[in-house]
Amino acid sequence: MSTATQVPAALEMPRDTYLNAGYGVKSWFLTKDHKRIAILYLVSITMFFLFGGLMAVLIRLELLTPAPDLFQSDTYNKLFTMHGITMVFFFLVPSIPATLGNFVLPMMIGARDLAFPKVNLASWYIFMIGACFTFSAYISGGVDTGWTFYTPLSTSYLNTHVVAAALGIMIAGFASIFTGLNFIVTTHRMRAPGMTWFRLPLFVWSMYAVSLVQVLATPVLAITLILVALERGFHIGIFNPQLGGDPVLFQHMFWFYSHPAVYIMILPGFGVISEVIPCFSRKRIFGYSAVAFSSVAIGVFGFLVWAHHMFAAGISTYSALVFSLLSFIIAIPSAIKVFNWTATMYKGSIHFNTPMLYALAFIGLFTIGGLTGLFLACLGIDMHVTATYFVVAHFHYVMVGGMLVAYLAGLHFWWPKMTGRMYPEPPAQLSALITFIGFNITFFPQFVLGYMGMPRRYHTYPPEFQVLNVLSTAGASVLAVGLLLPMFYLLWSLKYGEIAGNNPYRATGLEWQTESPPPMHNFHETPIVTQEAYDYESMNEEEVVIG
Amino acid sequence: MLPQYFPLFPESASTLSPRVDALFFFIFGVTIFFTVLVALLICVFAVKYRKDKHPVPVQIHGSIPLEIFWTLVPLGIAMVIFAWGAVLFFQEKHPPKSSMDIYGVGKQWMWKFQHPGGQREINNLHVPVGRPVRMTLISQDVIHDFFVPAFRAQMDVIPGRYTYTWFEATKPGVYHLFCNQYCGTKHSGMVGEVTAMSPDDYEAWLRGAGAFGSLATHGQNVFASMGCPTCHTGADNARGPNLYNIYGRMERMSDNRLVHVDESYIRESILNPSAKIVYGFQNIMPTFQGQLNEDEMIELIEYIKSLTYNGQLLQLQTNTQQEPPVNLDKIQKGVDVMQPGTNTTPMPRTSAVPVTQEAQEPSTAEPAPRQVVVPGKQKAPAKPSTTARPKGEQHP
Ligand SMILES: [Cu+2]
Ligand SMILES: [Cu+2]
Secondary structure, eight states, rough: OOGGGSSOOOOOOOOOOSSSSSHHHHHTOOOOOOHHHHHHHHHHHHHHHHHHHHHHHHHHTTSSSSSOOOOOHHHHHHHHHHHHHIIIIIIIHHHIIIIHHHHHHHHHOSSOSSOOOOHHHHHHHHHHHHHHHHHHHTTOOOOOTTTOOOTTTTSSOOSOOHHHHHHHHHHHHHHHHHHHHHHHHHHHHOOOOOOOOOGGGGGHHHHHHHHHHHHHHHHHHHHHHHHHHHHHHHHOOOSOGTTTOOHHHHHHHHHHHHHHHHHHHHHHHHHHHHHHHHHHHHHTTHHHHHHHHHHHHHHGGGGGGGGGGGGTTTHHHHHHHHHHHHHHHHHHHHHHHHHHHHHHHHTTTTOOOHHHHHHHHHHHHHHHHHHHHHHHHHHHHHHHHHBHHHHHHHHHHHIIIIHHHHHHHHHHHHHHHHHEEEEEOOHHHHHHHHHHHHHHHHHHHHHHHHHHTOBOOSSOOOOHHHHHHHHHHHHHHHHHHHHHHHHHOOOOOOHOOOOOOSSOOOOGGGGGGGGGSTTTTSSSSOOOOOOOOOHHHHHHHHHHOOO | OOOSSSSSSSSOOOOOOOOOOHHHHHHHHHHHHHHHHHHHHHHHHHHTTTTOOOOOSOOOOHHHHHHHHHHHHHHHHHHHHHHHHHHHHHHHHHHHHOEEEEEEETTTEEEEEEESOOEEEEEEEEBTTTEEEEEEEEEEESSSEEEEEEGGGGEEETSSSSSEEOOOOOEEEEEEEOOOSOTTTTTGGHHHHHHHHOHHHHHHHHHHOOOOHHHHHHHHHHHHHHTTGGGGOSSSTTTSOOTTOOOOOEETTTOOEEEOOOHHHHHHHSSGGSSSSSSOOOOOOOTTTTTTTTHHHHOOOOOOOOHHOOSOOOOTTTTTTSSTTTTTHHHEEEETTTTTBBBBBBSSSOOOOOOOOOHHHHSSSSSOHHHHHHHOOOOOOOOOOOOOOOOOOOOO
């Protein structure tokens, strides 16, 4: 089925790889190798993902019936808060950049490592310290602010460990800044000879755009959370009107980070899809520069739409108009991408390997996620659906249907590069299918619930919403199977998977020219680039020769 | 399945609902069109160009005309949706001039509503069908959100500032009221009901709801007890501006800016007087921050709104027992002061008290000042209960 079967059978693992370059604890925890750091990140965010997922399961179980059955309201509030914080700040934001990006970005541009290997290691430690703070807040009683920390609720009306949780997020934010900085400098300074900007794989373009956003937006989040801590700890009136503050100011500051953060979460996914689709269509990407520039456009416009989260928060009619207009405009680059990916398949030669299945699922789900954003950008409709389950469904379509699916596409795609072994194709294809189906059953009903008016973050709800909630919970259990399966077969493949060889999919891209797993410094000799990215023409010719 | 148990669409019970739904279905159509288009293309390509069928791909770089095409077409559609949504938003934001006012105060975790006639209710809001209602909302603690899905009306309820929304119910019935902004422990318990009633039923409800004097009369007492009349005497040489007729007009500030006098402005004038100084006056008004709760503030505002008598000086001085300004007892008696002939100056907005022929009779006669001091007596129902729930006048 996969092209992997076409390569000669007697493949052997390379002798010196980054994995056997050292074995002790120190060799991992003090490593400066971007690949090992990527693995550290991979393991940590997988843990966080499992934790966040567990919270999601508990939430869905509670919502099976309108009445409170499993938890008290406070507990329920903590569950969705911990689900949100963990998934957003400790999974989605670092997911693709810190794992896949960390692993393949230097190789893609032909570099030996990132520009600042120590900073890279430091970023992981900072990330983990942040996680310790936040998780200590979870353990010592939980947090119930919602991941949005809206004031004055978070600053003056809750007695949970808000400051610890907020500090943890703030600290983890610096990890994201460090990673972004590292990527920017690396992309500027460390490209192999011949690797011009327009020969860069689109994954690098999207990482570059994401890094810019991370570096520019994250400090605002840090400031915001510090102000929350100040008001909470020292009663300095910033957000609470009773202390002379302005509660809506918080929302402006929070969304000034958190809207761009939406793009921090989705842009890397775009990058992965732009790699996967050409590879399994055996074809160069359609409209390279359109896809590249749309990433940059999204990064830039992403800074100008934050107040679309606040149409119902009493902002002035005219500023609402401007923010609505800009929100419609930012939808266009995403649409351009979808059309270009689809067009890439036209007259291709399509292989249905798992990464491709995930990529196709991504296009479908992201299209729905993006288009439902039109309802929310539209002022007249948003005044009805804002803060309902419609919003919940919309951003899960983008964040899970989009980003998580893209992450899985990328993880499967580069798994042979990272481990030297193939994942087993049949169960992987099956789990992609299960994920797609389970996802839709889980989140589609939530659109309907939202338009009917079911508010988000409701522990109990009126009985007429029950049928759809049961459906959603049922879907969640299917989704859970689809998401857990990869953990098993991927672990299994570490030992029993087929040996992959350097380039199992015959993909273009420098990362595929080196061994799998790559040696300590990625390349035995610095590659020289003479061709554009996605030159599948010559790749296919070679293939014919081999075959 | 019975739609009753498995509804897929919210009830449509306000004049705005069909307009919101129409736009919703338009965007829904656009969504379906593009989703099906993309899905179809993917499926067709996936089948037609699968590797067994189409082993040799054709390399295509891209196409500028196509890129332009699929940039401009979605942009055009997006702009249509934007414009349509913006028009709708203006309608949602601007209540008709004929709206009646109801005040809502949110607090963890309940809703308090006050009708200008003085009727108060908790977690339940009675409104007439066929008459636009403007809600003036404020929170006592955290941010809440007033959301009535059947009316497609929603607005955040924020501490320290007024927000507004409006609706005009079209169908009698009982509808959900949700708090739609996470507000702590019992967020999902901060729900209530909006009962839309025919105008007759509503009027009967108002009478039975046990109000002890209108908000304006309460406001008059607050006004006097806070010492406002020392400056706002209404005289030309007074230290503070005459508050008659200010509501709804454009007021000139000392920096020559024109400011629209609405609830938010009056609130700010009282809590933060130095923010905007009225033209020709000194910045001497003390702040009343911390001295008034939200209910008293609403009463004060209703009082100031009721000061629409033309040409007669406000003679309050510091005497609480003074005769009330002209409109107060009319409002209290349920006379619509907007009725031609009852007042020379039209008031921009009326109270929640409906027009009744019977009530108009006595009020055109002499006002009875004493009634203000013993409020709620003249047409109080049998039960002097303050709870706002009359029996046996609900709706099918
Ligand atoms: Cu946003
Ligand atoms: Cu609430």
